[in-house]
Amino acid sequence: MSETPDTPAEAPLARTPLDALHRELGARMVPFAGYEMPVQYPAGILKEHLHTREQAGLFDVSHMGQLRLHGADAAAALETLVPGDLLGLAPNRMRYTQFLNDNGGILDDLMVTNLGDHLFVVVNAGCKHADLAHLQQRLGDRVRIDVQFDRALLALQGPAAVTVLSRFAPQVATMPFMSYGEACLRDIPVFVTRSGYTGEDGFEISVAADQAETVARLLLAEPEVAPIGLGARDSLRLEAGLCLYGHDIDETTTPIEAGLTWSISKRRRVEGGFPGFPILRGHLDQGPxxxxxxxxxxxxxxxxxxxxxxxxxxxxxxxxxxxxxxxxxxxxxxxxxxxxxxxxxxxxxxxxxxxxxxxxxxxxxxxxxxxxxxx
Amino acid sequence: MSLIKFTKDHEWIRVEGDIGTVGITNHAQHALGDIVFVDLPEIGCEVTQGTDAAVVESVKAASEVYAPVDGEVTAVNDALTEEPARVNTDPLGEGWFFRLRLTNPAQLDQLLDHDAYQSYLEGLA
CATH class of the missing domain: 2.40.30.110 (Aminomethyltransferase beta-barrel domains)
Incomplete structure (x- = not known):
């Protein structure tokens, strides 16, 4: 029988701050977006998937790119690259949007959180270096970019996620979907958003690299929580109807074709001011x-x-x-x-x-x- | 007395008389992970050594199952249609894929016996 070979590594693969923990837990590691990542643990993809829907799963998504955009003008500047409404984004709220090219094609999709004096941005692992170059080239001096690619990101997903995280930080229980809060897990400071990529309630937790393993072990010690690999992350997001960049969306698909029109506010549909606006406007008016x-x-x-x-x-x-x-x-x-x-x-x-x-x-x-x- | 042989592509064939039963090895099912679908050949079709005879799909990917030897398919394991996970739980027993009537039994000599297959696996590790 044949097995699909793993993509050959072009460069040495990077490791996330949780690499040693994955191996200790018996993960099967595969190359993904330049990183060695756990595709599954001994439980296997089916059980990991179902466990996340029934209780809570912990995902290492540290390969994703975290950035901070500083400057009084940051939201207006970023709006020149994406169709999402960032000027209308309330403090401590998060929004999904896309970097577009001049044809309205999607260069990457991203999450943007308004932290008052700056924006917190999370982009895909496979695009993060290109995204950074794009931001630097297109926004220049309008923003100061604080690159935090070394910071860890954990996702705690599933119906029990709120119960688990509330044990450490009770204030997270009332955070609405797509909002931001700061918390301490024991004495470790973390940034929490109520968001995810599974269709379930849950949180994404940004933590300094050298404290990531401690946070992961704290959460995994809770009875509801199991470690979940990329295999189940993919089947969970597929069932949830969420796009995977490079597969369901790419430079040849527009947000309208992709069914992401909901992520573009009325103001931006009228005013434009982002790459590919004439094409998106045409897709909105005539239908793609x-x-x-x-x-x-x-x-x-x-x-x-x-x-x-x-x-x-x-x-x-x-x-x-x-x-x-x-x-x-x-x-x-x-x-x-x-x-x-x-x-x-x-x-x-x-x-x-x-x-x-x-x-x-x-x-x-x-x-x-x-x-x-x-x- | 039955004879079991293995391929380097991780199929097994158990031969009794001129009939061989074919499946995938424990190593293969473990590498694939949870099996969710098996596409079996049609009874009566001719299969050729080393070419696609069936397909096994895990949550992540589809993989071809090759015929270990030439033959004509005489039976398929219909139970796998409803319970593909039998390939995971009992790959050398209830997880068999199909049976064939060998048309070139001399090909069995090219396959690995149990010890040779184990050594081959150790070489892969």
Missing amino acids: NRRRVGLRPDGRAPAREGTEITDEHGQIIGHITSGGFGPSVGAPVAMGYVTAAFAAPGTPVHLRVRGKALPARVVTLPFVKQTYYRG
């Missing part, structure tokens, strides 16, 4: 030619990234960008782009898997109910 949709194969066979989507007569109408088995759904799930005429939920399509046309339906995303805490 293609849309990202959810797909549910009728049978048991998973359809993976790259699979052709056809109409019932075999005409190609798009491709799958993420697909696999959804452990909580208990069946295969996928997402991909289809010609706009086929984007309505319920539309029957075929997926070409190993030469066979497998029947599937277009469905509304997400595949599982999101359980964010709105306060």
